[in-house]
Amino acid sequence: MSTPRRLLARLRNLMAHGDAPPGSQDLPALARLVAGELVSEVCSVYVGRGGDILELAATEGLRQEAVGRTRLRVGEGLVGLCAATGETLNLPDAQNHPAFAYRPETGEDDFASLLAVPVRRAGRSLGVLVVQNRSPRRYDADEVEVVETVAMLLAELLAAGQSERAESDLSATLPRRFSAASLSPGIVIGPIVLSSTGNAPHRLLADDPDRELVRLEQAWQAMQRGIERLISDQLPEAPKAAAASTRKAADALASREILEAYRLIAADAGWLKRVTEAIGGGLSAEAAVARVAGELRDRMRRITDPYLRERLADLEDMAGRLLASLDGDAVQAPVPSGAILLARRLGPAELLDWHARGVAGVVIEEGSPSGHAAILARALGIPALGGARGVVESADPGDEAVLDGDEGQVFLRPEQELKFGYLNAIEARTARQAGWANLRDKPAMTRDGTAVRLMLNVGLAMELGQLAATGAEGIGLFRTEIAMLARGAVVDTAEQATVYGRVLDAAGNRPVLFRTLDLGGDKLLPGSPPSEEENPAMGWRSLRIGLDRPALLRRQLRALLLAAAGRPLSVMFPMVATVAEFRAARALLVAEATRVRPQPSKLSIGTMLEIPALMWQLPALLREADFISVGTNDLLQFLFAADRSAPQLAGRYDILSPPVLDLLSDLRAQADAAGVSLSVCGEAAGRPLEAITMVGLGIFTLSMPASAILPLKALLAELDLPKFRLFLEAIRRTSQGASSVREQIATWAREHNLPI
Ligand code: PEP
């Protein structure tokens, strides 16, 4: 029998003793077994002891007096480093590692090599398992694998002990508030349900790998059938005709995109192979799936790219479904109606599942707005928050919660007053929304009759239904990279053309501004190496890649031209820093256009304005560009040198400040003089005060997320533009040097009873 299987078999015997449940009394025997099987002189178990202390709980090979005495903080010494990073350390010369912390009581002077493996469960660090040898050597892959597998068993032992302690924790009865990112707007008040992802499998080890492989295969098939059923039951069927002109059809198309992405992820990550290998090593099918999912979770913690994190979250979702399927799809407890789901992570299929079971709001600890779950939550109209760290641990099922998807807050066990405040807000909103519904078919207009064009920012076919739902006048920003990132791969020309064609079909006579791929920086496709640049947002990204490696850009341009199929086509380029870059990009488009039949009836070529340098090239740019769309998200970060994703800087620099208002006003004047159409498509365009300010500055085309359109129509209908203009001119004259004029604008809006 191979070492791992023999070791696991012995561990199984060890844990199957009589009446006592497995627990910390097993640790010395576990350390002895591992040391013996690996022929290592030392095996030690360090266990987390509350706060950030790791304590030597058992050892074979170090001095027994050190047990219960040797303590390290998380981050201190090699053991602490391993716990802090969640990464395995494999060191032939541990004592000369800069993080080494000498503990004389352990008698570890003689041991040169060290293998430290984190003991983690459901993303939490529970301890560290360490193996040491006298001779300096690097442990081979098989040895690392064995110790990692034992660490997984150890995690279950330790978690069993910890859950008893957690039950006596009284802090779980107090009100708590968490700030989080809004993934989907809206307010919900309801009881909490917790997602069970991360539950431990009941049976860890198995005698008969072949039987486990058969179980895995059957569960895999059942899971796939389940996903297909879920999607076809919940999301509307695509219509027979290709045109996706209704919201239902768009949703159906998008769900298919996501399902397809699911398949791709399953195929290219090779993770089923890793599950199979783990079964070969002696684990049960459940434990093998849980182990691979645990590895993914740890990889996820280290990845900063939000899109890649989401792809891994999808995989984890699949692992969760596979576990449920192996469990024979244990009967699910009923979900109280209007419940709020709290989850560490949530994949798209899981979200659909919970939605079908009656969940009305979602809080995810690790969700990001670009993730599949967020996209689906918006499409299904479920309020959702992401990035609410620690929320799952602070709640018990059945606790009441208030989820505020507008302000990015969740309140656990709220005080009565707060709850009543929110109940009133829900009532007021319901009344307001009833009023907004009649605005859908009316053009956006200020009180004095100035027309404003409100357009949509979208990136997936799923969102096209929003055109009809909001009465938007077109798509002011179609982020083409989003669909590719959702797919997880570069899509070929024909397929791209189909997607863009559907967008144009859905838009009908309304304009669509397609933005070419804005990849790179933090938006990476699987397989692309992560950027090693210090500042990827200012690095080799977006159009810069497109111009240096034009094949991908040209394929996309051809797809856009094919999709237009004789209709008008508008294309704009992101991250343009110089007129020369714009010319080069435009030349590629024009060259492609000469090869395509039928040619678009009208080809408009424009640029995003996201890099301040363009402001000093406007005369040339305005002669050559057909339109300009201001990307305030990036423009602000480059203007103030303030990373748009740095939470410490959020709110520090204000778009409603003299330098930005001067910039926008100047740009508007020059664009008007040149007869070039100007719009703003950053997130700010959809926010009430920012939007009226832009209109006040004379920018009459704004592109925004769908949820902002109807409220903004309602707001504009109350705005006396000539009066507001006078006020705006006055504060711009008197506020030079101020870091913000937001408060003055808000006060004016309140005094004039604007619904901000
Ligand atoms: C922007 O920068 O304002 C913009 C619309 O582009 P993105 O948010 O996709 O970078």
Ligand code: MG
């Ligand atoms: Mg941008």
